[in-house]
Amino acid sequence: MKKQTLGGLLALSMAITPALAACSQEQKPTDKAAGTGAAPAAQMEAKKPVSFTLAYAAGDPAHKQGVVDAIAAFNKANPNIKIVDVSNNSSATYLEYLKTKDAVGEFPDFVEMRDTQLYADAGKLAELPADLKDLFKLTAQVNGKFYTAPIAGSAPQGIIYNKKMYKDAGITQEPKTYAEFLEICEKLKAKGIAPLVVGGKDIWHMGFLINKFLIDDVFIKDPNWNAKRNKGEVSFTDAGPTKAMKDFTQLFEKGYVEKGFLSTADNQTTSLLVTNKAAMLYSGPWMFKQILDADPSFELGFYALPGTDGKINLATLPNQQGWSMTTEAAKNPEKAAAMKQFIQFFFAKEQYAHYLELVSGIPTTKENVTYKAIEPLQTVLKVVSDPNTGHSMQINGFWGDNTMPASFRNWFYKLSQDWASGKLTVEEAMKKSDEEWNTEVKALKK
Structure with missing residues (x-):
């Protein structure tokens, strides 16, 4: 291949x-x-x-x-x-x-x-x-x-946010670092506002944030990681994937994600934003029109979310x-x-x-x-063209030797609901992920 x-x-x-x-x-x-x-x-x-x-x-x-x-x-x-x-x-x-x-x-x-x-x-x-x-x-x-x-x-994903709620919480500027983003989440939470809405009822929506962290800690550094995983040369228990999923899980553990995420469908996230039940959504520009159609007065902002190393990486490769x-x-x-x-x-x-x-x-x-x-889309285009932006694919976007076992994506996203809910530790989930990947690779070879 x-x-x-x-x-x-x-x-x-x-x-x-x-x-x-x-x-x-x-x-x-x-x-x-x-x-x-x-x-x-x-x-x-x-x-x-x-x-x-x-x-x-x-x-x-x-x-x-x-x-x-x-x-x-x-x-x-x-x-x-x-x-x-x-x-x-x-x-x-x-x-x-x-x-x-x-x-x-x-x-x-x-x-x-x-x-x-x-x-x-x-x-x-x-x-x-x-x-x-x-x-x-x-x-x-x-x-x-x-x-x-x-x-x-490939449209980049980032933080879609309510500018008015930011102002009301005393947030005067977009974050330049991931630590500043967590500070924003803390300020919103202190005001009794759910910082993030996640449409976790649709397991594919779980993949949005999962891939953000995997790109930052795995694929931007090694675009051939999937091929190496297919050969058993790397593991989900390695430092990169484990850190990525711990950063993902931290958002849930700290209460930065709206509590009803497991029963919230992707198409309900707009409603939670425009009714001020959450301040932010991690998604792509396809959501802009839906939000403004639901509330034309919504003060919509967008920014790319930096990684923990301060760099911006996006899933924008064709x-x-x-x-x-x-x-x-x-x-x-x-x-x-x-x-x-x-x-x-x-x-x-x-x-x-x-x-x-x-x-x-x-x-x-x-x-x-x-x-x-509209203005938020112009922001998207600007960050895509920035020479300092890193470009990658999501875990399931690769092909050839880097093809992920087809059923693994949905299995992995489903498992993320368990560790995000505290039913599993990240370490336990990463071991299970290696086992599932290996099982699916063996089945393909039969």
Whole structure:
């Protein structure tokens, strides 16, 4: 399996900045629903009546709305093609949902793929038409092949906070160090305010803070850590991972996380912020619009959270996620043409701008796609382009030799709920994590 070239990916992260800097200068698309900037008729290939099923990760409301809008606009513009939305509306994780669909012979035709290495190795994904590569600045090459059309650039996560609550608590500036951040948490707690809201009911939300600390103490120092863990050369009980998870756990132990985190879903975090039940959320810019839609008067601030060494590291390297055609569906020429047509439509200038505006997303296309950016998003773009910022991926974002066992991510995030709640010590959890990783690696080799 091929390894990604981290230096090349970092170069892309820097290269997208000029296009992003122009975001605040562009007006919104004039017809969001109709997709007026869609691919011209000359590019359309599928002419016969055809339908295909489409699945995407529906956990984030802004992303869901963006995809729903794109499907509706595409169906309207192409009456001979019907996209059937078969996305997950259950409590199962997206990976579990796809596995279940596969097991019952209902794997979707066209899918937002997040575990590309896993499904490519299983022969479930078709290579995308080579000419679609020309749409993008850079595409991930998994096993040396082009499987995914990147929906958006990797968006950095940081502290989204209520400026008014900061002022009321006597907090006059954003932290320059992690120690200052903990002081802010202490001041808010002393005022009877929950410093942080965590949507722990959705186990994938637990991964936000987990990955922040893993990046700071593990991956920014050794981007090949996963590959070494696969070979048994490193351990979760080593100093780096253990420190990362102790720093993560400290936020819960000190009472800096809103107490109902285990019953709070990701989509409820906005409500807790706008009703002043918590002052901060660690998440990404896709939350900005949701918060301001819920309360247009909300004084929203954003900053990247420094590590304990004072450095800022972000999960901003391009990853393997994106739109994919499944192998069986791609064997049908009409379906293949229709799915290609949807990709061209989705990334056409005005349609793509509408999606990006909804999610406060980073464009992946070569064509300069811009949209109106609010002040917090401009802060995001500034920190991404800062030459002192470190760039990495989340633990599950790597591929090639650094691919994490597919089921480990959800298992690990679920276990974090136990040690964050005091049911396990970090040391016990790290030993269990080594055992689980080893078990899953052995199962893959059978």
